[in-house]
Amino acid sequence: MKPAASILLAVLALATAGAARAEDPANWSKPIRPYRVVGNIYYVGSEGLSAWLISSSEGHVLLDSGPSPAGAKLIEANIQALGFKLPDVKVLINSHAHFDHAGGLAQLKADTGARVWASRPDEPALKKGQHFGDNDNGLTSFAPVKVDKTFGDGQKLKLGEATLVAHLTPGHTIGCTTWTTQVVDRGRPLNVTFPCSTSVAGNVLVGNKTYRTIVADYRASFATLKALPTDVMLPAHEEQGHLLDKRKKMLAGDVNAFIDPGELARFVTASEAAFDKELARQQSARKP
Numbered sequence: 359m360k361p362a363a364s365i366l367l368a369v370l371a372l373a374t375a376g377a378a379r380a381e382d383p384a385n386w387s388k389p390i391r392p393y394r395v396v397g398n399i400y401y402v403g404s405e406g407l408s409a410w411l412i413s414s415s416e417g418h419v420l421l422d423s424g425p426s427p428a429g430a431k432l433i434e435a436n437i438q439a440l441g442f443k444l445p446d447v448k449v450l451i452n453s454h455a456h457f458d459h460a461g462g463l464a465q466l467k468a469d470t471g472a473r474v475w476a477s478r479p480d481e482p483a484l485k486k487g488q489h490f491g492d493n494d495n496g497l498t499s500f501a502p503v504k505v506d507k508t509f510g511d512g513q514k515l516k517l518g519e520a521t522l523v524a525h526l527t528p529g530h531t532i533g534c535t536t537w538t539t540q541v542v543d544r545g546r547p548l549n550v551t552f553p554c555s556t557s558v559a560g561n562v563l564v565g566n567k568t569y570r571t572i573v574a575d576y577r578a579s580f581a582t583l584k585a586l587p588t589d590v591m592l593p594a595h596e597e598q599g600h601l602l603d604k605r606k607k608m609l610a611g612d613v614n615a616f617i618d619p620g621e622l623a624r625f626v627t628a629s630e631a632a633f634d635k636e637l638a639r640q641q642s643a644r645k646p
C-alpha cells in the first residue's frame with residue numbers, strides 16, 4: 359500500500375473509532391432517562407443500546423459502553439443523573455468486543471478509573487480495537503482499551519453484596535460473555551441474565567479461516583443459554599428484549615414489567631432459527 363493511502367486509512371480508522379457512524383441507527387445515540395430495572399440493577403444506556411449499572415455499597419459494575427466516546431459520555435450522564443458518582447464505578451465489563459458495546463470503554467476507563475475485565479478470547483479484540491474473525495461487515499474498528507483482568511468461563515465478580523457470574527457464550531464474537539446475577543426485588547429473589555448477542559451479524563460461518571470453531575461455538579452457546587434459569591432477561595440491544603415497551607408498562611404501574619421467565623428461551627429459539635437459515639444460505643452460496 360502507498361504511504362498516502364495508508365495515512366488516509368489510518369485517519370479514517372481514527373475518525374470512525376471516535377465518532378458515531380452515519381449508518382448507525384439513530385436510537386443508538388438518543389438519550390433516554392435512566393431508571394432502576396429490578397433490585398440493584400439500573401438502565402443507563404441510550405434508547406437503542408444497553409448499558410447496565412449493577413450497584414453495591416462498595417461500588418458499581420458497569421456492563422457495556424455504547425459505541426464511542428460520545429456514547430460513554432451519555433452513559434456517564436445517566437449514572438450521575440441517578441445520583442451515583444463516576445469514581446464509584448469500580449469495574450467495567452463487556453458483553454462482547456464489537457464497537458457498539460465496546461467503543462466507549464476507553465473513555466469510561468479514563469473518566470471513572472475503573473478496572474476493565476474481559477473474557478480471555480475477547481481481550482485481543484478490545485486491545486486492538488477491532489472485531490476478530492472473518493466477517494462480511496469488515497473490521498468495525500473502535501477505540502482500543504487496556505484490559506486489567508482477563509477471565510474464563512465461570513468467573514465470579516464480587517463487589518460488596520453484588521455477585522456476577524460470567525458464562526462464555528462464543529459465536530457472535532469468540533469471547534462473547536453472558537453475565538448472570540441474582541437480585542431481590544420486592545422481597546422476591548430473581549435470576550437475572552444479561553445474554554450476549556446471538557445473531558450472525560456478518561460472521562462468516564462457512565470457511566472462517568480465523569475462527570474455525572464458529573459454528574460449533576454458536577451451537578454450544580445456544581444450549582448454554584437455554585439452560586440458564588432466568589426470570590429477567592436484560593440484553594445488549596433494545597429490540598432484543600423490547601425494553602422500551604417494558605419501561606412504558608413499568609411507568610404505567612406494572613411492577614412485573616421486566617419479569618418474564620420464558621423470554622430467554624424464546625430469544626434463543628428465534629436466534630437459533632435465524633442462525634440455521636443463514637448457515638444454510640452460506641452453505642448453498644459456497645457450492646460450485
Ligand SMILES: [Zn+2]
Pocket residue numbers: 454456530555559
Ligand atoms: Zn455484536
